[in-house]
Amino acid sequence: MNDELAQACIDGLKNLEIHNYPQPINMEVSLLSIFCGLYGIANESIRAEGIGNIRKFNKLSANADKNYGQASSNGERKPNPCILTKILRYHNKDYYEQIIKPLLKKNYExxxxxxxTLINQTLIPNKIDLQDGITLLDMQEKAANGEYENEEQIVMDLTRLLLYYEGETEDIYAxxxxxxxxxxxxxxxxxxxxxxxxxxxxxINFKNKKIDEKSDDKKESKPLTAKHIFKKYxxxxxxxxxxxxxEDPKILTVFQGYKYKKLDTIEYECLQMYLDLIKETIAxxxxxxYEYILNWIAWMIQNPGKKSRAAIVLQ
Structure with missing residues (x-):
């Protein structure tokens, strides 16, 4: 919790009825919950102001006042500043809606x-490798099974599948x-x-996703898809x-290898008629x-996109 939100919480903890025995926060405010929240504030001066305001601006029950010291000691062992926003949410609703909720949204954004920004600065994208078997279907299955834990993992998988560059009239996607x-x-x-x-x-269904109570809205949010992640990064x-x-890593190489299926064994009988044609007729x-022609053909296959600077003239 930053200082701005912490100070706003302190300013809102006023005119409350504070009880001794801990109850669910939505039912009543307990002294222990107040101390747990205050001791979670990192700024010492703001924390001290909040502790001083407990008796100054609020009404404590007889038992709460009697056990003030013990509650303070117990709260110090369980610091959690988020408790303060929950207290205000249920027991100072107008203040929560006008002050706390906008600050929570601001901090969240x-x-x-x-x-x-950190991901964009540190994440090194993968290269598209046609020997890598991953497809969009694989991503769809992983997402449906909740195998993704964060956005970084999704981005890394997408970079193995997708990129785009500027076309003449609109972007072209590969x-x-x-x-x-x-x-x-x-x-x-x-x-x-x-x-x-x-x-x-x-x-996208993130693995072990926690429910985020950023607002009181009951409307269902739109489902997160790979499209949102792609546009974001x-x-x-x-x-x-x-x-x-x-060779430029910023330029897409269209040639990604020949379309071939690697054979376990080679049937030379299928090739023999072509080899005989080269040897007996052309050579x-x-x-x-004959050896030169075979090497010439092999060089073109082994060096796609390069010019051999040699041509065979047949008479």
Whole structure:
């Protein structure tokens, strides 16, 4: 609890009836709960002011006044400043609505922004790897099972699947997907609306999520989706353009590898007719020319996007 909120709580703890025996806070204010809240305040001067105001501005029951010292000692062992906001919520409602609630919202937004800034500064996004089998379906299943604990984990998984760059008229998105025909992962180029519809299907249920009582609103909040997380950390997915192949990490390399399925064994019989064509017809039976042509073909496969600066002329 920061000093601004702590001081506001102290200013609101007035004209209360304070009892000795602890009861649920929504029923009555106990001396122990007051001390637990006050001892949770880090600022010593604000804490001292609050302790001084207990008898000065409030009405204590006979038993509460009698056991004042013991309650103070017990409260010091269980500090929790959030108790003060709950006391005001139930026993000084107008003050809570006008002063405390806006401050809670302000602090919540500030912490959320601070956390987002920290993540943006420290989080190193993954690279899209087509050999990595993760898909949006995997994320959807993880989210449905409550396997995500925080937003960082979602962002890290999304960076394994998705990025975008500026197009001529609108942003272009590259998203990894499964090609059933080739039985491999590929990069699909899609527009924003299509990608957003896919991300909206991933509803996030954080693991061990605590209920956050930021307000008294009874309305159900909109479900959190991967779309919200993506838009929140969009800078982690941005590229400045795309090329077939680029060494620049800020540019999307369109070529992500050949679409192939690795075979356990090679059936050379299937290739023999092509090898014979190269050797007997193109190379005219010359072993050196035959070897050169095979190396020339292999070099192009091994170095996609590069020019061999050599061409074969057939007569």
């Amino acid at each position: 500030a912490k959320k922004k601070e956390k987002q 998203i990894k997907g499964y090609d059933a025909i080739c039985d491999t992962q590929v990069l699909y180029q899609k527009l924003e609306g299509t990608v957003y519809k896919q991300l909206e299907k991933i509803n 969009a800078s982690k997915f941005a590229k400045k353009g795309c090329k077939f192949i680029s 005219a039976g010359d072993e050196r020319v």
